[in-house]
Amino acid sequence: MAYKSIFKPGLFKDDVALVTGGGTGIGRCIAHELASLGATVIIAGRKIEKLQSTAQEMRNAGYKVDITQLDIRNLDEIKKSLNYIISKHGKLTCLVNNAGGQFAAPASEISPNGWKTVIDLNLNGTWMMCWAAYHAWMGEHGGRIVNITAAARNGIPFMAHTAAARAGIMNLTKTLCVEWAPHGIRINSLAPGTIVGSGMTRYPISVQQTAADNHWMNPSGRYGTEAEVSSAVVYLLSPGAAYINGITVRMDGGRDLSKTSFQRESKIPIYDGGLSVETNELFMKLWGDYKQIGKSKL
């Protein structure tokens, strides 16, 4: 089924876009939306089955899609993937650094290797992707980069490692903007709050329940959708955002600003792009009018 983007058909018809973590969740949604707008989209990740399944789904919708297996913590694998993309598809105009993740633990219980694991994945992995894309294509030809981080402005209790890594990416975005704009590269970040989808369901149930209970602190009265993240990413990559460079967009329904709880139904309509979402009953309930999203997989 064709993705229901709010953007004009063919907007990305001349683009070749790489989406890391494009086999699942937010990355899968971004891949669908960019491809529905004409881009050739390459989805990347470690597990080939996830990539193949999403690629098939996209081919069924008539989209141009390819896959490349890589671990963003491994520079040799990144270089190999980028060489493949450029030799097969001729260029790399858009990069979405979406792959990432962490575990929840009190700071005092994070082991040195646990800390390193999360920093390597989120901060070093994003840095290596940017660096390699610069050298493989963008330094000479320009391009647009969007980094998916997390709403970490005030820290993230029980996720000190990822909060530090994501803050690092936000600052890196500023430096690379200044250094790389003369090369025709625009780079921005997008910091989601809690988004309902595959990512949240990977946590132990106690963490999911804590996240679910926290949702009353969100002034929007609900959590976000993958499609809401995707449409902001697509805007940042689009020609309409040509003068936006070096910023981080906070996308959390206003959660970062609230100091109270809101025990009421959401009045903010949901945008879902028409794509199914892998989630569970616990999180479906956190979309105020979740029954409208009949296609979501439970």
Ligand SMILES: CCCCCCCCCCC/C=C/C(=O)SCCNC(=O)CCNC(=O)[C@H](O)C(C)(C)COP(=O)(O)OP(=O)(O)OC[C@H]1O[C@@H](n2cnc3c(N)ncnc32)[C@H](O)[C@@H]1OP(=O)(O)O
């Ligand atoms: C307590 C309540 C807190 C509530 C907070 C709720 C707020 C929610 C808001 C969250 C918003 C963000 C959402 C998302 O980003 S969802 C999308 C991504 N999905 C995930 O992040 C989940 C998947 N996570 C993982 O796959 C892994 O955690 C990760 C990739 C980060 C690491 O996996 P890897 O296989 O590489 O690592 P290892 O198993 O080899 O372990 C390496 C070291 O890390 C230590 N470790 C791992 N897990 C834990 C844990 N749960 N607690 C403590 N330590 C952990 C592990 O022991 C290793 O260290 P040692 O060698 O010293 O043992």
Ligand SMILES: NC(=O)C1=CN([C@@H]2O[C@H](COP(=O)(O)OP(=O)(O)OC[C@H]3O[C@@H](n4cnc5c(N)ncnc54)[C@H](OP(=O)(O)O)[C@@H]3O)[C@@H](O)[C@H]2O)C=CC1
């Ligand atoms: N969902 C949410 O509430 C929020 C999510 N985010 C961030 O958004 C991004 C997408 O998350 P979401 O879609 O929800 O979760 P998912 O767990 O569905 O997506 C994470 C993706 O990253 C890929 N990935 C993980 N590690 C690596 C690696 N080392 N190399 C290459 N690919 C990797 C995974 O594929 P594979 O395992 O096959 O490698 C997977 O496709 C993440 O960075 C996440 O932290 C931020 C804030 C909130």
